[in-house]
Amino acid sequence: xxxxxxxxxxxxxxxxxxxxxxxxxxxxxxxxxxxxxxxxxxxxxxxxxxxxxxxxxxxxxxxxxxxxxxxxxxxxxxxxxxxxxxxxxxxxxxxxxxxxxxxxxxxxxxxxxxxxxxxxxxxxxxxxxxxxxxxxxxxxxxxxxxxxxxxxxxxxxxxxxxxxxxxxxxxxxxxxxxxxxxxxxxxxxxxxxxxxxxxxxxxxxxxxxxxxxxxxxxxxxxxxxxxxxxxxxxxxxxxxxxxxxxxxxxxxxxxxxxxxxxxxxxxxxxxxxxxxxxxxxxxxxxxxxxxxxxxxxxxxxxxxxxxxxxxxxxxxxxxxxxxxxxxxxxxxxxxxxxxxxxxxxxxxxxxxxxxxxxxxxxxxxxxxxxxxxxxxxxxxxxxxxxxxxxxxxxxxxxxxxxxxxxxxxxxxxxxxxxxxxxx
Amino acid sequence: xxxxxxxxxxxxxxxxxxxxxxxxxxxxxxxxxxxxxxxxxxxxxxxxxxxxxxxxxxxxxxxxxxxxxxxxxxxxxxxxxxxxxxxxxxxxxxxxxxxxxxxxxxxxxxxxxxxxxxxxxxxxxxxxxxxxxxxxxxxxxxxxxxxxxxxxxxxxxxxxxxxxxxxxxxxxxxxxxxxxxxxxxxxxxxxxxxxxxxxxxx
Ligand SMILES: Cc1cc2nc3c(=O)[nH]c(=O)nc-3n(C[C@H](O)[C@H](O)[C@H](O)COP(=O)(O)OP(=O)(O)OC[C@H]3O[C@@H](n4cnc5c(N)ncnc54)[C@H](O)[C@@H]3O)c2cc1C
Numbered sequence: 001x002x003x004x005x006x007x008x009x010x011x012x013x014x015x016x017x018x019x020x021x022x023x024x025x026x027x028x029x030x031x032x033x034x035x036x037x038x039x040x041x042x043x044x045x046x047x048x049x050x051x052x053x054x055x056x057x058x059x060x061x062x063x064x065x066x067x068x069x070x071x072x073x074x075x076x077x078x079x080x081x082x083x084x085x086x087x088x089x090x091x092x093x094x095x096x097x098x099x100x101x102x103x104x105x106x107x108x109x110x111x112x113x114x115x116x117x118x119x120x121x122x123x124x125x126x127x128x129x130x131x132x133x134x135x136x137x138x139x140x141x142x143x144x145x146x147x148x149x150x151x152x153x154x155x156x157x158x159x160x161x162x163x164x165x166x167x168x169x170x171x172x173x174x175x176x177x178x179x180x181x182x183x184x185x186x187x188x189x190x191x192x193x194x195x196x197x198x199x200x201x202x203x204x205x206x207x208x209x210x211x212x213x214x215x216x217x218x219x220x221x222x223x224x225x226x227x228x229x230x231x232x233x234x235x236x237x238x239x240x241x242x243x244x245x246x247x248x249x250x251x252x253x254x255x256x257x258x259x260x261x262x263x264x265x266x267x268x269x270x271x272x273x274x275x276x277x278x279x280x281x282x283x284x285x286x287x288x289x290x291x292x293x294x295x296x297x298x299x300x301x302x303x304x305x306x307x308x309x310x311x312x313x314x315x316x317x318x319x320x321x322x323x324x325x326x327x328x329x330x331x332x333x334x335x336x337x338x339x340x341x342x343x344x345x346x347x348x349x350x351x352x353x354x355x356x357x358x359x360x361x362x363x364x365x366x367x368x369x370x371x372x373x374x375x376x377x378x379x380x381x382x383x384x385x386x387x388x389x390x391x392x393x394x395x396x397x398x399x400x401x402x403x404x405x406x407x408x409x410x411x412x413x414x415x416x417x418x419x420x421x422x423x
Numbered sequence: 424x425x426x427x428x429x430x431x432x433x434x435x436x437x438x439x440x441x442x443x444x445x446x447x448x449x450x451x452x453x454x455x456x457x458x459x460x461x462x463x464x465x466x467x468x469x470x471x472x473x474x475x476x477x478x479x480x481x482x483x484x485x486x487x488x489x490x491x492x493x494x495x496x497x498x499x500x501x502x503x504x505x506x507x508x509x510x511x512x513x514x515x516x517x518x519x520x521x522x523x524x525x526x527x528x529x530x531x532x533x534x535x536x537x538x539x540x541x542x543x544x545x546x547x548x549x550x551x552x553x554x555x556x557x558x559x560x561x562x563x564x565x566x567x568x569x570x571x572x573x574x575x576x577x578x579x580x581x582x583x584x585x586x587x588x589x590x591x592x593x594x595x596x597x598x599x600x601x602x603x604x605x606x607x608x609x610x611x612x613x614x615x616x617x618x619x620x621x622x623x624x625x
Contacts, residue, residue, distance in 0.1 A: 114592055117584050257594025260602050265592055344588045345609040417607065 002286065005328070009081060019085045022062075026093025026283075029058055031385075034094030037236035038388050042228035046191040046238040052100070053192075057133035059101045064090070065137075066128060068109040068272070070342075073120055074128030075112060080338035084279050084331050091280025092287045095392050096236030098280045099399070102273070103188045107137040107197040107215055110269070113344060114255045115215070123195070123215060138193035139273075140183035140242050143167060146208060147184070148405035150199070153208040154267050154350070155412035160207040167201035168244060170212055176250045177214065179222075185241040188399075191228045192238055194218050199266065202259050211263055213256035214249055222247040233395030264346040267413075271337045271353035273400055278330040278356035281364040281396050284389055285326060288364070289319045291386045292371035299376070306374065319370055322363035330356045351414035354406040361396040361403060368393035425623040427480025428581055429462060429541055431487065433622060434555050437545075440618050441552035450614025451547035456567030456604070457554065458612075460543040464504075464536040468574035473529035476625045478521040484541070484557040486516040492559055499560075500538035507535050540571075547611060568605065570612075572596030583620025587612050 001023065004010040033051045045052055059065065067083050069075020078086070090098040111124050127135045141150055145166025153159045168181035179200060183190070190196075195217055202212040218225060226241030256262040293316065296306035306312045333349075333356040340348035368390040372379035379386045397403050414420050426432040441447045471477045485493070493512045496502035505512055508527045510519065544563045546554035570587065576595040579585045588609060590596040598605065605612070 114589050116589075116593065252593070254593060256592050258591060258597070261592045261598075264602075264606050343610060343613070344586065344592075345613070346606045347609065416603070 002323075002327075005324070006331075009085075015081060015085060018082060019089060022086050022089035023092070025058075025062060026089045029055060030090060030093030030097050034097055034236040035385075035388070037096070039382065040235075042230050042235070042238060045236070046228045046240075052097075052236070052238070053133060055097055056100060056104070056136065057131075059097070060133050061131060064101045065105045065108060068105055069112045069124065069128065073112045073124045075108075077342075080335040081331065083276075083338065084334050087276055087279030088283040088286070088327065091283025093283070094236055095280050095284050095396065096234040098283075099234060100189050100192075100237045102276050102280075103139045104135075104137040104193075106139040106269070106273070107195045108135075109272075110197045110213065110255055111215055113342070114265070116252045119215065119252050119255075127195075135195060136189065136193045137195045137197065138187055138189045138242075139197050139199075140168075140187040140190065141199040142184040142186060143182065144184055147186075148402050149208050151270070151401040151405040151409050152412070154263060154270065154409055155416050156409075159209040162208050164205055164207055167205065167208070168198065169202075169205055170200035170214065170254065171203055173248060176248050177254050179214075179216065179244040179247040179249065182241055182243040185226055185229050186239050187242055188234075188237050188239050190238075190242050191225055191240040193225075196242065197255075197269075198242075198244075202257065202262065209263055210259040211256070211266055212254065212259065213262060213265065213269075214254040216244075216247065216249055216253065218242070220247050220249070231395070233391040233393070234399070235391075267350045268341050268344075268346055268348055270400070271348045271350045272341050274350075274353040274357035274406070275330065275334040275337050277396070277400050278326065278353075278360035279334065281357075281360040281393070282323065282326040282330055284393055284396070285319075285323045285360070285364040285367040288368040288371040288386060288389045288393070289316075289323050291384070291389065292316060292319060292367075292374045295371075295375050295378075295384075295386075312374065315370055315374065319367045322367050326360040326363050330360055347417075349414075349417070349419060351410040351417070351419065354401075354410040354413070357400070358403045358406050358410070361393070361399075364396055365393040425625040427477050427483075428578060428624055429484065429543070429557070430480030431483040431557070433480070433624075434543070434557065436622050437615075437618055438552050438555040440621060441547070441555070441615060444614075444618060447547070447552070447614045447618060448550040451552075451611040452550050454547045454549070454608055454611040456601070457544055457546040457563055458568045458570055458600075459558070459563045459566035460545065461569060461571035462541040462543070462577050463571065463573045464539040464541075465573040465575050466533055467578060469528060469531055469533070469536065471574075471578075473525050474625075475521045475525045478524040478528065480625075482516050482519055482521065482524075487557065488559070495559070495561075500536070501540070504531075504536055504539050507531060545615060547615060552615070566600070568598060568600035570596060570598050578624075580616055581619045581622065581624055583617075587616035 033055045066075045067078045071077045149162040170177045170179050198216045200212045202210045222245040224243040228238035228240050256265050299306050333352045337348045337353050372386045372390045490513045543557045591598045
């Protein structure tokens with residue numbers, strides 16, 4: 001466990017208890033399950049008898065899916081510091097299962113924040129009361145034809161350059177909407193989910209900027225869930241395609257029906273998810289650092305434990321610096337983003353949120369690489385946790401946006417919002 | 424005192440409330456620009472206006488207009504509505520019997536009120552609500568923003584069940600204007616429209 005430098009948090013008994021309780025859960029439930037899932041065939045990970053569903057059920061009992069939901073709708077509406085602590089600890093356990101619980105809560109949080117009273121009654125309340133893990137959400141954004149386009153297109157002034165084909169479209173149909181198209185097979189938890197907060201392209205379908213978002217029950221006629229894909233990292237979170245063939249939803253399931261607002265609101269959602277990514281990848285970086293500490297204390301070369309060599313100490317110091325800066329930068333950004341997102345004011349400073357994700361995932365990859373190198377050839381075997389951490393860290397450079405695209409969007413964002421002036 | 428949404432009393436209550444409210448002062452501290460509001464008549468309005476108190480509220484805003492101003496409605500959906508209710512545009516409002524008008528409203532169909540709009544403006548300025556009143560359709564045409572929606576959406580706002588941002592996002596209301604400014608000042612919009620829910624409606 002790390003030394004908490006912020007005395008406001010260190011001396012707060014409730015936050016300390018929360019950290020210890022979440023850490024225990026991450027160590028005793030998430031890590032062992034993630035290890036088992038990591039080595040299973042993807043098809044089996046998504047089957048009903050897989051440990052994946054047991055863990056999701058337990059996470060729901062702990063209330064992790066209710067963190068962002070408003071109290072008036074049965075949620076926990078946790079403070080940013082509580083959310084930060086939980087996500088870092090869960091990420092320390094495994095970023096795959098943390099992603100699963102994270103995307104699970106997106107349709108819920110969106111319906112709670114932006115939904116009509118009917119939608120709250122139909123979806124949010126029963127979901128809140130579910131302790132059996134009956135509900136499972138996901139967040140399909142990217143299509144095969146548009147990956148980074150979605151990230152860069154949030155502020156890029158000429159989104160029509162990205163073309164107007166290959167979208168999942170929503171069109172008005174009587175008093176509801178009809179949806180067509182397919183989302184990328186990279187959609188986290190899609191093979192297991194039964195609800196989506198689906199990003200759609202709205203009429204007149206000119207460009208990626210005609211963006212909207214709706215709640216879609218995946219049990220509706222016309223929805224097809226693809227099989228889980230086989231991949232390098234985050235193997236404990238099944239990912240797969242979602243296809244929509246004339247799927248009809250009622251009008252009140254469409255939460256973002258106005259492209260201008262869709263664009264702002266999507267920036268708001270991505271800012272929140274970026275903070276979540278930054279927290280959990282700080283957790284992964286910390287786990288990799290701890291593995292390096294453990295291993296270099298045990299492994300003797302040159303007549304003494306590796307840790308006693310100054311060159312190794314220097315490496316550890318560099319890793320320490322990276323983990324600590326990621327934690328404290330992310331925490332401050334999350335405080336701002338969380339407060340502004342809940343107020344639905346769209347001034348959450350997306351540039352900070354995306355930069356926190358880029359920073360934390362970059363350092364997680366670097367620290368995992370440094371730690372794996374310190375493990376020698378053992379770091380390449382499944383006997384050591386670092387092997388999985390390294391694979392997961394690699395996926396983090398792409399999850400929820402390629403880091404290059406996120407950085408580019410961050411620049412467009414702070415320039416457009418005029419948050420950095422030189423006067 | 425319970426008032427009718429959109430009546431003179433309602434506008435006055437919002438103004439009074441806003442200028443005493445700390446949340447409003449804080450939320451609109453850097454706001455500059457007027458918001459033109461458009462209420463579009465719908466089925467819910469027809470239901471409400473079958474009640475005498477509502478007609479009284481409606482007439483309170485009509486009575487603010489001079490006869491010349493009212494003449495501008497000739498041939499417009501609002502002018503046609505007045506005709507369908509059996510009144511000429513230069514009618515002396517004081518002679519209108521609200522109970523009788525409510526009865527006439529209850530016999531109208533959605534087609535009869537198609538395209539009828541009621542306009543207003545609110546203009547917070549550095550923490551003060553300096554303008555809040557009903558306006559003529561041609562006033563404030565160059566307002567920084569226009570917020571429009573069916574009467575039922577405005578009522579949802581007044582009930583406090585949904586915020587203006589939620590209603591605009593879901594397409595139930597429309598917001599047009601300088602969106603990059605709005606993105607940074609959404610708190611101001613919410614600060615005002617949140618006050619609507621504190622006003623008791625009849
Ligand atoms: C673990 C994981 C979980 C994910 N979960 C989800 C999910 O839940 N929902 C979802 O919708 N998606 C999800 N994704 C998909 C993810 O968001 C995309 O993979 C990501 O946005 C990148 O898109 P792409 O893979 O199509 O790559 P591309 O966009 O094709 O990018 C390929 C390369 O080109 C670069 N590039 C792209 N555009 C430009 C440009 N304009 N200029 C210069 N360089 C450029 C990129 O930086 C990248 O290096 C997930 C991905 C992973 C790995």
